Amino acid sequence: MRQQSANLATISQLQALNRQAAVSITLDVGAVQLAPWDLSFNAVTAADPMLLAYLQMLEQELRKLPLDIIQASGLEVILLVRDLAVAGQARLAVPDYVHEVLLYDISHKDMDFNRHVFHHEFYHMLEEQLYGSAYYADPLWQQLNPDSFQYGDGGANARASFNTLLSHPAPGFVNRYAMAGIEEDKAELWAILWTDTSWRQSQGMLQHDAVLRNKFKLLLQQLSCVSADIINSVQHRLKDIALNVNHCPTDTSASFKPRSPEYEHSLSE
Ligand SMILES: [Zn+2]
Numbered sequence: 330m331r332q333q334s335a336n337l338a339t340i341s342q343l344q345a346l347n348r349q350a351a352v353s354i355t356l357d358v359g360a361v362q363l364a365p366w367d368l369s370f371n372a373v374t375a376a377d378p379m380l381l382a383y384l385q386m387l388e389q390e391l392r393k394l395p396l397d398i399i400q401a402s403g404l405e406v407i408l409l410v411r412d413l414a415v416a417g418q419a420r421l422a423v424p425d426y427v428h429e430v431l432l433y434d435i436s437h438k439d440m441d442f443n444r445h446v447f448h449h450e451f452y453h454m455l456e457e458q459l460y461g462s463a464y465y466a467d468p469l470w471q472q473l474n475p476d477s478f479q480y481g482d483g484g485a486n487a488r489a490s491f492n493t494l495l496s497h498p499a500p501g502f503v504n505r506y507a508m509a510g511i512e513e514d515k516a517e518l519w520a521i522l523w524t525d526t527s528w529r530q531s532q533g534m535l536q537h538d539a540v541l542r543n544k545f546k547l548l549l550q551q552l553s554c555v556s557a558d559i560i561n562s563v564q565h566r567l568k569d570i571a572l573n574v575n576h577c578p579t580d581t582s583a584s585f586k587p588r589s590p591e592y593e594h595s596l597s598e
Contacts, residue, residue: 370410395558452519501540
């Protein structure tokens with residue numbers, strides 16, 4: 330009996346979330362078309378003990394994002410699963426840019442970390458939509474790094490958990506994961522912006538590190554060229570670190586390369 334009412338609460342939370350959100354949130358793996366990657370996962374049911382808390386987290390985090398940013402990302406479906414892996418390597422999230430689907434594994438117990446991962450992965454979708462690649466070598470961003478700096482070989486090869494600690498390992502980088510690739514550098518800053526716990530942990534570095542501040546500013550300026558609401562919706566954060574960001578200066582939007590209809594992502598990246 331108790332299990333039944335728990336299932337009903339979960340199902341009604343899922344339905345409520347789908348009524349409010351600009352994207353579809355589903356457990357139905359059969360209804361979602363996915364890229365033929367070496368993906369593996371198990372379906373989640375309404376009886377899953379982790380699901381209700383995960384849905385509540387998703388509702389809170391989705392509500393923070395301006396509608397025009399969600400629309401700019403092209404994201405259509407969020408598919409919740411367990412035991413998510415790519416080529417046998419466990420993942421908490423996988424973006425499918427081809428079908429505009431984000432897959433999330435709901436089994437991780439640290440909900441603050443799940444929040445951070447939600448926003449991090451969402452940024453990869455957004456970047457892919459704006460620049461035609463989630464791995465765009467943004468020259469405006471690159472020039473903010475010290476001359477001698479070179480990114481590592483990508484997030485997939487920097488997965489040890491210490492890499493994601495917000496340790497400020499060098500000026501301009503919030504953690505080692507951000508040093509693994511330009512795409513991870515941007516996605517980490519974006520995630521910090523929205524996740525309260527990550528924000529608290531990074532506020533000190535964002536107040537004092539000029540490179541990080543410039544990256545933060547560039548990120549928001551670029552996004553303000555596609556979102557009228559983005560700067561307003563993070564005004565409380567900007568106040569915390571006394572940073573002024575002006576709306577879409579002409580030199581920041583020049584690098585946008587909107588995705589062409591025939592564009593297709595290589596499925597092996
Ligand atoms: Zn990433």
